[in-house]
Amino acid sequence: MLDHVFISVSEIARSIVFYEAALAPLGIAHVLDYDGKDGPPGHPDLKGFGANGRVFFWLREGVVEGRAVHIGFIANGTIEVDAAFAAAMAAGASEIHQPGAQHHYAPRYYAAQVRDPDGYSLEFVYKEWQH
Numbered sequence: 001m002l003d004h005v006f007i008s009v010s011e012i013a014r015s016i017v018f019y020e021a022a023l024a025p026l027g028i029a030h031v032l033d034y035d036g037k038d039g040p041p042g043h044p045d046l047k048g049f050g051a052n053g054r055v056f057f058w059l060r061e062g063v064v065e066g067r068a069v070h071i072g073f074i075a076n077g078t079i080e081v082d083a084a085f086a087a088a089m090a091a092g093a094s095e096i097h098q099p100g101a102q103h104h105y106a107p108r109y110y111a112a113q114v115r116d117p118d119g120y121s122l123e124f125v126y127k128e129w130q131h
Contacts, residue, residue: 002056003056004055004056004057004058005056005057005058005071006044006046006058006059006060007057007058007059007060007069007071007118007120008060008061008062008063008064008065009059009060009061009062009064009117009118010061010064010117010118011061011117012045012047012059012060012061014117015047015059015116015117015118016030016047016059017091018088018091018092018093018116018117019049019057019059019116021087021088021090021091022084022087022088022091022093022114022116022122023049023057023073023084024087025075025080025083025084025086025087026051026073026074026075026076026080026084026124027051027052027076028049028050028051028057028073029049029050029051030047030048030049031048031049031050031055032047032048032050032055033045033046033047033048034046034047034048034058044060044061044062045060045061046058046059046060047059047060057071064118064119066115066116066118066119066120067119067121069120069121070120070121070122070123071120071121071122071123072111072122072123072124072125073122073123073124073125074125074126075124075125075126076126076131077126077131078099078110078126080124080126081099081110081111081112081124081125081126082099082112084112084124085098085099085112085114085124088114088116088122088124089114092117093114093115093116093117093122094114094115095113095114096113096114096115096121097111097112097113098112099111099112099124100112106127106129108127108128108129109125109126109127109128110125110126110127110128111123111124111125111126112124
């Protein structure tokens with residue numbers, strides 16, 4: 001199980017606004033900022049997102065390698081997948097695939113996929129058998 005992920009973004013303020021909107025339907029919020037000067041030399045400033053008392057998704061300003069990353073966010077049902085997709089699109093995402101069954105992965109796999117403003121591939125996914 002992963003504890004956290006950092007991604008570098010080209011414009012931190014734009015990315016905060018985007019992720020606040022896109023992740024809200026999943027119950028994930030911008031909950032913590034970390035000042036890099038409080039860490040070891042060279043530690044970046046971080047903007048943390050999380051849910052249920054855990055911060056697990058962090059943004060840092062830096063060099064973007066957008067096509068190198070795919071991140072799947074857990075949804076608690078098809079309605080959350082649909083809502084996250086709509087919120088991300090309204091916040092400036094580009095569509096990879098609309099919400100729907102992904103039978104090529106599994107019979108009860110429902111997801112949608114977008115690219116964030118830096119080109120990162122984001123998937124909002126509900127796997128019925130894991131809930």
